[in-house]
Amino acid sequence: MTTNAMRTLSLGFSPCPNDTYTFHALVHGIIPVKGLDFAPRLEDVETLNRLAAEAALDVTKVSYGAIPHLLDDYVLLRSGGALGRGCGPLVVAREPIDPADLVAKRIAIPGRNTTANLLLRLFAPGAQAGEERVYSDIMPAVERGEVDAGLIIHESRFTYADHGLVKVVDLGEWWERETGLPIPLGGILARRSLGKATIRAIDKALSFSVQHAFIAPVASLAYVRAHAQEMDDDVIEQHIDLYVNDFSVDIGEEGERAIRELFARARQAGIIGEDVPSPFLDD
Numbered sequence: 001m002t003t004n005a006m007r008t009l010s011l012g013f014s015p016c017p018n019d020t021y022t023f024h025a026l027v028h029g030i031i032p033v034k035g036l037d038f039a040p041r042l043e044d045v046e047t048l049n050r051l052a053a054e055a056a057l058d059v060t061k062v063s064y065g066a067i068p069h070l071l072d073d074y075v076l077l078r079s080g081g082a083l084g085r086g087c088g089p090l091v092v093a094r095e096p097i098d099p100a101d102l103v104a105k106r107i108a109i110p111g112r113n114t115t116a117n118l119l120l121r122l123f124a125p126g127a128q129a130g131e132e133r134v135y136s137d138i139m140p141a142v143e144r145g146e147v148d149a150g151l152i153i154h155e156s157r158f159t160y161a162d163h164g165l166v167k168v169v170d171l172g173e174w175w176e177r178e179t180g181l182p183i184p185l186g187g188i189l190a191r192r193s194l195g196k197a198t199i200r201a202i203d204k205a206l207s208f209s210v211q212h213a214f215i216a217p218v219a220s221l222a223y224v225r226a227h228a229q230e231m232d233d234d235v236i237e238q239h240i241d242l243y244v245n246d247f248s249v250d251i252g253e254e255g256e257r258a259i260r261e262l263f264a265r266a267r268q269a270g271i272i273g274e275d276v277p278s279p280f281l282d283d
Contacts, residue, residue, distance in 0.1 A: 012060030014229035018243035024220035046111030065118035074189035077205035088172015089116035
C-alpha cells in the first residue's frame with residue numbers, strides 16, 4: 001500500500017513586503033515541493049533570529065548577523081534572501097551627529113543579532129551596547145528623545161525624513177565603499193537534519209518562487225498588502241524593488257564573496273569565533 005501523505009515544514013519569514021512577495025508562490029502551492037507543504041510563521045526578523053537559536057523552525061529567514069551562531073543546526077540556502085546595493089541600514093537622529101561620535105551615544109537597535117547591529121559594531125568599534133527595540137518603535141523613540149540615535153531597517157529608510165529625522169550614516173554605503181561588495185542583510189536557513197536532497201529541493205523551489213513573483217507580481221499583491229502594516233503602495237513597491245533582486249534568485253559568486261567577507265570581518269573584530277563552520281551546503 002502506498003501513501004501520499006505530505007510532510008509539513010514550519011517556515012518563518014517576516015511580514016515585510018520583500019518576504020511576502022518572495023514566499024507567496026511557495027506557501028500558496030503555486031511552486032510545489034514534492035512531498036512537502038509549508039506552515040508559515042510571520043514574525044519580525046529578530047524574533048525569527050531567536051526562534052532559529054532555539055532550532056524551532058525547519059526553514060526560516062534570519063539576519064546574516066545571526067547566521068554564524070546558528071550553523072550547528074542550519075545551512076544557508078542560495079535563494080530567497082536579501083543582498084544588494086543601496087539597501088543597507090541607516091543611523092538617524094533628531095539633529096546632525098558626527099559619525100565618529102556614535103561610540104558615546106545611546107542608540108536604539110532592532111536586535112542584538114541583526115545584520116544592522118553587526119554592521120554598526122564593525123563601523124563603530126567600542127560603541128556602547130544598543131538599546132533593543134522592535135524596529136517599528138525605533139524612530140518614535142528617537143523623536144521623543146529617549147535615545148540619541150536609531151539604527152533603522154526595512155521601510156524606515158523611506159520614511160525617516162517624514163519624522164523630522166536626519167541621516168547620520170548609511171552603513172550600506174560604508175560597507176560598499178570599504179569592500180566593493182553588496183551588503184548581505186537576510187538569508188534563508190534550512191535545518192541540516194532535513195537532508196541534502198530535501199534542502200536542495202526547497203532551495204530550487206524558493207528560487208522559482210522569486211522568479212514567479214518577478215513574472216507575475218500582481219499575483220502576490222493582495223498577500224503583500226495584507227501584511228504590509230498600512231504601507232502605501234508606493235512604499236511597498238520601493239521596498240520590494242530595493243530588497244528583491246537577482247541575488248534573491250541565487251546569491252551567485254559575488255554574493256558568496258560578500259557573505260564570506262562579512263563573516264571574516266566579524267571574526268577579525270572578535271564578534272564571532274574562529275571555529276564558525278561554513279554556511280554553505282557543499283563546502
